Amino acid sequence: MNLNLEANIVDPDGFYDELLEAHQHLDKAESDAFNARLILVLCNHIGDREVLAEALAAAAQRDA
Amino acid sequence: MVDVRYDIAFKLYPYKKVPAQDRPAERHPVVIVGGGPIGMATALDLGRKGTSVLVLDDHEGVGQGSRAICFAKRTLEIADRLGAGHAMLDKGVVWNVGKVFHGEKRVFEFNLQPQAGHQFPAFINLQQPYFEKFLVDEIRVAQAEGAPIEIRGQNLVTAMSDHGDHVALDIDTPDGAYQLEADWLIACDGARSPLRDMMGLSFDGRVFEDNFLIADVKMKAAFPTERWFWFEPPFKNSGQSALLHKQPDDVWRIDFQLGWDIDRKAELDPEKIRSRVDAMLGEGAEYELEWTSIYTFQCRRMQKFRHGSVLFAGDSAHQVSPFGARGANSGVQDADNLAWKLDLVIKGLAPESLLDSYSEERAHGADENILNSTRATDFLTPKSETSQIFRNAVLDLAGEHAFARPLVNSGRLSVPCVYDDMPLNGTDSLDGPEITRVGASCVDAPLDQGFLLNHLSGQFTVIAINTQAPDLQDVDGVALSLVSLDTKQHDPSGALQQRYLGEETQAVYLIRPDQHVAARWPSAEEADVRAAVLKAIGRGA
Known part of the structure; x- marks a missing residue:
């Protein structure tokens, strides 16, 4: 299985809105903690170590 | 003079003058320096195989202090092969339940159900002095059966010179100095190994900037036989983490992680220690302080564990953080690996190069232990703001969600390493487990x-x-x-x-x-x- 870097989110605008909404009433420390929990939840859902490694590499490429 | 550096828990090998002290240097096939658990296990194994071995220790018995308290199944199996396993199991505390707390909150609880069909449990808690005493007791049994093992207490090695095919040692005793020679020298002289320094060998690795206060308290309390571990404990002045763990004789091990910038002397003041322990156990808890100590630690190893006719085993060769009980346990595996090889070499049945495989296999084990204990340390003491955020995110999720619990790392308990792809390995043509x-x-x-x-x-x-x-x-x-x-x-x-x-x-x-x-x-x-x-x-x- 490979990391999917094609558009895969149904209703992208709605999702983005929901993501920002989740942070709306959080201060910086709470937002950081929220993000960390979210990352862990999503990583666990993926599970596959190769895909996770590819995701970490993709996130590290800032200008890509 | 031989300085007394620590108090003795069991005086097992009192100094006794031997005729060799008045004679020219006598040659021994094997001399082991350091009568700790690794030195004694190696001596017992070699002696039981009929190879003559002399142990030199600068004290007259086993030092006080619980130190290594967690002995793993593999260690007990090795001790059992040497004859001492059941004495350890009988005295030790077997525990299965662990609880993890984050602040006031109990995050989760685990039960390490003993795996059926094993003679020994996954681990026992036992004060190190008992572990050493049971090995020495077994050496006395072996000696009575004719095993050529000699222990000389209060014999301090002050100098060594390497002559290629043997080494010469200068030894100090209460009756003055004498010399002896050894075909093979095994350095089991601990993390600060004087022999390693005498040979000018390096010991590189990572120092962790933290101090841990250990207090052994004796109490008749109703705490269950469980391992309790706190991240960011809620009781006053308890530092970043704390551990409560039971040992035999109604003794409890308490660890407090104090951070780096501390006044060691002030922290070791019994009044101050009591105030921390009171805060943890609750007002009115009745206990005695048995032993206290502050330690920092390093994760490092020697590049090679064999240098000609000198072999390093245990903490002298490698040091790990205490999380996961990988210090004494891995040292006993060194002894297990080394004794049979050295025995065959001395009997002329195997080439000296076999001893290089000792270094290669056990360095592989040390790397695995260092990796595991470094990971535990990084979880316990996050080194950056972001790692702290992730650590606490794991703990926050672990209460509610099972998936996060395997990420919680307060030490992965020692399991023996597998010598995958090593030069001594033969055919594996079975499609087996x-x-x-x-x-x-x-x-x-x-x-x-x-x-x-x-x-x-x-x-x-x-x-x-x-x-x-x-x-x-x-x-x-x-x-x-x-x-x-x-x-x-x-x-x-x-x-x-x-x-x-x-x-x-x-x-x-x-x-x-x-x-x-x-x-x-x-x-x-x-x-x-x-x-x-x-x-x-x-x-x-």
Whole structure:
């Protein structure tokens, strides 16, 4: 299985809105903690170590 | 003069003048410097094989302080092969339940159910002085049976010189100095190894900037026999983490992680320690402080554990953080690995190069231990703001969600390393279980009478399961024993089938003296066994 870097989110605008909404009433420390929990939840859902490694590499490429 | 650096818990080898002190330097086949758990285990193993060994210790017995308290199954199995395992098990505390707290909140609880079909539990808690005493008790039994082991207490090595084929030692005693020589020298003289310094050898690695306060308290409290671990404990002045763990004799080990910038002397003031312990146990708890200590730690190892005729074992060769109980446990595996090899070399049955495999295999083990204990340390003491955020995110999720619990790391308990892809390994042509692959240490299994490991008593052994194996008494002088098992008759629980055959119907295993698998086949001819034994003693093609 490979990391999917094609558009895969149904209703992208709605999702983005929901993501920002989740942070709306959080201060910086709470937002950081929220993000960390979210990352862990999503990583666990993926599970596959190769895909996770590819995701970490993709996130590290800032200008890509 | 021989300085007394610490108090003695058990005076097991009082100083006694020996005639050698008035004679020119006498040559010994093996001298072990340091009578701690690793030195004594090595001496016992060598002596039981009939190889003459002299242990020099600068004290007259076992030092006080619980120190290493958690002894793993593999260590107990090795101790059992040496004759001391059951004394340890009888005295030790067996525990299964662990609770993890984050602040006031109990995050989760785990129960390490003992795996069925093993003679020894996953680990026991036992004060290190008892562990050492049981080894020395067994040395006394072995001596009475004729094992050539000698222990000299209050014999301090002050200088060593390496002459290539032997070393010369200067030794100080209460009656003055004397000298002796050794064909082989084993340095079991601890993390600060004076011998390593005398030889100018480096010991590089990572220092962790943290201080841990240990307090052993004796109390008749109603705490259950469980391991309680706090991240960011809620009680006053308790530092970043704390641990409460039971030992024998109503003694509890309490660890407080104090951080880096502390006044050691002030922190060791009994009043101050009592105020921390009071805060943890609750007002009115009645206890005595048995032993206290502050430590910092390092994760590092020597590049090579063999330097000519000098071999390093235990903390002198490698040091890890205490999380995961990988210090004494890995040192005992060093002893297990080294003794049979050195014995064969001294008896002229194996080339000296076999000892390089000791260094290679145990350095591999040390790397695994350092990796695991470094990871635990990084979880316990996050080194950046972001790592702290992730650590606490894991703890926040672990209460509600099972998926996050395996990420919580307060130390992964020591399991023996597998010598994968190492030069002594022979054929693995059996499509058998992973856990008993070539390089792994044998997994125990109950038989109709006793346990499998009881049949693997320190020499090369062929195990034939549901098949015939060539009945070789020896291979070029290296003794070989044969254990023939039939699962229909000897395996009432099915564990032998599951652990050694898997889907296969028959197998032949060659087991090394340290109970690691040297080779395995569906069936084997004499030439196969012979080739595998030669490979395992460093004479392979």
